[in-house]
Amino acid sequence: MSNLYNVSASPHVRSKASTTKIMLDVIIALLPAAGFGIYNFGLSAALVILITVATCVCTEFCYEKLMKLPVTIGDLSAVVTGLLLALNLPASAPWWMCVLGGVFAILVVKMLFGGIGQNFMNPALAARCFLMISFAGRMTAWVYDGVSAATPMAKLRSGATPELLTYFIGNYAGTIGETSALCLLIGACYLLIKKVITWKIPVIYVATTVIFIGIFGRFGFDAKYLLSEVLTGGLLIGAFFMANDYTTSPITAWGQVIYAVLLGVLTGIFRLWGATTEGVSYAIIISNLLVPLIEKVTIPAPFGKAGAKKA
Amino acid sequence: MSTFRGGIHPYEGKTISMNKPTLTVQPKGDMVFPVSQHIGAPASPIVAVGDVVLVGQKIAEATGFVSSPVISSVSGKVKAIEPRQTVDGSKVMSIIVENDEEYRTVEGFGKERDYTKLSKDEIKEIVKEAGIVGMGGAGFPTHVKLAPKEPEKIDHVIVNAAECEPYLTSDYRMLLEEPEKVIGGLKVMLSLFDGAKGVIAIEDNKPEAIKKLQELTANESNITVKVLKTKYPQGAERQIIYMVTGRKIGSDKLPADAGCIVDNVDTVIGIYNAVCLSTPLIRRIITLTGEAVREPVNVNVRIGMHYAEMVKQAGGFGVDPKKIISGGPMMGKALSTLDIPVTKTSSSLLALAKDDVADSKETACIRCGRCVAACPMQLVPTKMAAACRKGDKATFEKLHGMECYGCGSCTYVCPAKKQLTQLFVRTRSEILADRKKK
Known part of the structure; x- marks a missing residue:
């Protein structure tokens, strides 16, 4: 019995896809936005990114060591979480806030619920909202070119005219990664080409937001204002990098549609009538919570519909 | 071009064997004819040890409507009727014929008919x-x-x-x-x-x-x-x-x-x-291919021939194979040994130089949804798999798990390298067995 070959059940071949490769693609896709953030806000932005990413990776590593679990930092998902969280923080965020946010994202939202694939909310956004509620002042202390400044959303609310080119390029006040629509779209295109994401959730989300604000907003379907709504307030980074996070978005085809429409409606509501000017983060984490329910009611009928009547 | 929903585009690997004419090989040594080379009731031997059989002679007859006879592909003497290992690893009653290499045929064999x-x-x-x-x-x-x-x-x-x-x-x-x-x-x-x-x-x-x-x-x-x-x-x-x-x-x-x-x-x-x-099923074409095969080619072979002998005659292996599969890489069966006979359903012999399955490590599901997109039956494999792991057959059926026919697409695309198809095939057969008991 020396010359036996390997046996296993079929299939015997596997695609080259792996979690690590997917995460690496997301990191690559976020680099333009991160680079622009550093260019736009200076070295303090680089420091925020560094501290947040390091905290996230360390937290995962320490937790797994402590709990005697296999260490999974090699899958790079903690790097993605750290990077996304950093891009959602102002460049002026102090180091301890970055650390606190990173620990909250990884420890509370991700690891305590079972690690990768088990978190019930997008960890980066949950941490951002946690920091927002805890340190509202520091989280909204926008500084641009050395002086305190308002975000376009706040300016528009108080009657300023939109400056679309500025919004598109991104040289204005905001969180590190949300300002440059151009850089975010470059990253999104990369992910679409690499088939890491599909167009469905981001496009339906953005479209619903636009239609909702067009119907209920002050300016109707004025293209300039609606474009401003798309380009600013973190809608693009939310739609292309966080709303469609695998773990916290539905896997069923119709579930994705329902989820994306819900996101758009909630974002519209928060933007038009909410206390803060942008509503992307809250819209996403609330919708995240509804994903199990949405999936439950959108299990597709199988090909040939056999068995559909049973159950 | 319109197409069905789902499906995958795996590496094709066809060019290595598709442009060479089919090679006909003749068997050497004993021929092994398992009485069960089909779905349904096994055939029943109608020859005895010592009988002389001819090419095209029925040596085992069907034992019901869903059953199929077995035909000898060589002439020679029946040497034994005993269990022999077959493609799925189990031992099946087989008729062993000593090939006299004369290929004398039954009367009327090969006669044209309108x-x-x-x-x-x-x-x-x-x-x-x-x-x-x-x-x-x-x-x-x-x-x-x-x-x-x-x-x-x-x-x-x-x-x-x-x-x-x-x-x-x-x-x-x-x-x-x-x-x-x-x-x-x-x-x-x-x-x-x-x-x-x-x-x-x-x-x-x-x-x-x-x-x-x-x-x-x-x-x-x-x-x-x-x-x-x-x-x-x-x-x-x-x-x-x-x-x-x-x-x-x-x-x-x-x-x-x-x-x-x-x-x-x-x-x-x-x-x-x-x-x-007037020629019964005594031959078939087998694609002998894969990176480990020296000369990938299609082989026209008599059913009952020894696999290893066929490989040898067709040029053998260039490198040591890691895994040998009867059938395609998606739904074929892995073989532990080549010491088995060619049967009616042996569509190919694929010798892989590397084993993706052994090389891949299972990680946690990240719910990427690739399995859902790949399923040609529009099932939700990751949820079905969760039910299987819990032994929750009711949920598996509710998720239409019985519609799965084991094509392997979900397992192929999974970045977490989960054994999805494998779970479904096993759970399905368990459920079918449960149903039979009732």
Whole structure:
């Protein structure tokens, strides 16, 4: 019995896809936005990114060591979480806030619920909202070119005219990664080409937001204002990098549609009538919570519909 | 080009074997004929040790309607009737014939016959007695397929020439080398079903074969060539019926319920040989391929021949194979040894130089949804898998798990390298066994 070959059940071949490769693609896709953030806000932005990413990776590593679990930092998902969280923080965020946010994202939202694939909310956004509620002042202390400044959303609310080119390029006040629509779209295109994401959730989300604000907003379907709504307030980074996070978005085809429409409606509501000017983060984490329910009611009928009547 | 939802595009691997003419090899040594080379009741031996048998002689007969006889492919003396290891690793009662290498045939063997002068029942009887079964891999007795409950409702006879499994090229070679037999076999089948039209369904990665078939069927009013998009599992019965007729069937229906009879290329040639050339099923084409094979090629081989002998005669291995598969890489069976016989359903012998399965490490599901997008049956594999792992068969069934036919697409695309198909196949068979008990 020396010359036996390997046996296993079929299939015997596997695609080259792996979690690590997917995460690496997301990191690559976020680099333009991160680079622009550093260019736009200076070295303090680089420091925020560094501290947040390091905290996230360390937290995962320490937790797994402590709990005697296999260490999974090699899958790079903690790097993605750290990077996304950093891009959602102002460049002026102090180091301890970055650390606190990173620990909250990884420890509370991700690891305590079972690690990768088990978190019930997008960890980066949950941490951002946690920091927002805890340190509202520091989280909204926008500084641009050395002086305190308002975000376009706040300016528009108080009657300023939109400056679309500025919004598109991104040289204005905001969180590190949300300002440059151009850089975010470059990253999104990369992910679409690499088939890491599909167009469905981001496009339906953005479209619903636009239609909702067009119907209920002050300016109707004025293209300039609606474009401003798309380009600013973190809608693009939310739609292309966080709303469609695998773990916290539905896997069923119709579930994705329902989820994306819900996101758009909630974002519209928060933007038009909410206390803060942008509503992307809250819209996403609330919708995240509804994903199990949405999936439950959108299990597709199988090909040939056999068995559909049973159950 | 329109196509079905889901499916995958694995590495094709066909070029290494597709351009070489089929190589005919002759067996050496003992021939092994398992009595169960098909789905259904095993055949029952009708020869005894010491008997002399001839090429084309029936050596085991069918033991029911869903059963199929076994025919000797050589002449010689019956040496033993004993259990021998077969492709799935189990031991099956087998008739061992000592090959005298004279190939003396039974009377009437190879005689030309005009099928139009035969009645439908005569044709079906010939197909049954010739031991013809689905040669794509499943091995369902063909005469059963040809006898649906309501034959007048059959409006499509489909030759499945999709050959969607990576690496396999035997159907392609047959279409190039013996297309008239394929068309002839299809005509025989059409003669059984008045009002049915014949369709040869083929993937668009075989342009030469498509051209040849289109030329040969140009004057056949009742036969068309349907070109399909190259995608796995295009050749799955449910998918090919949908692409040809637009009708969808699930697990509770048979192709005949959708008015279809589907047989693969090799089977149709088998029907032609049996009916028009009085030659029962004694040979088949095997794609001997994979990175570990020195000279990948299609081999025409007598059923019952020893696998290792066939590999040796065809040039052997260039490098040590890590894994050997009978069938394609998506749905074939891994072999622990080559010390087994060629059977009616041995569609290919694939020797891989690296084993993806052994090399991949399972990680946590990240709910990327690739399995959902890949499933040709529109199932939700990751949720079904969660139910399987908990042993929750009720949820598995509620999620339509019984619709899975094990094509392997979900496992192929999974970035977490989860064994999805494997869980489903096992859970399905457990549920079917439970149902039988009730």
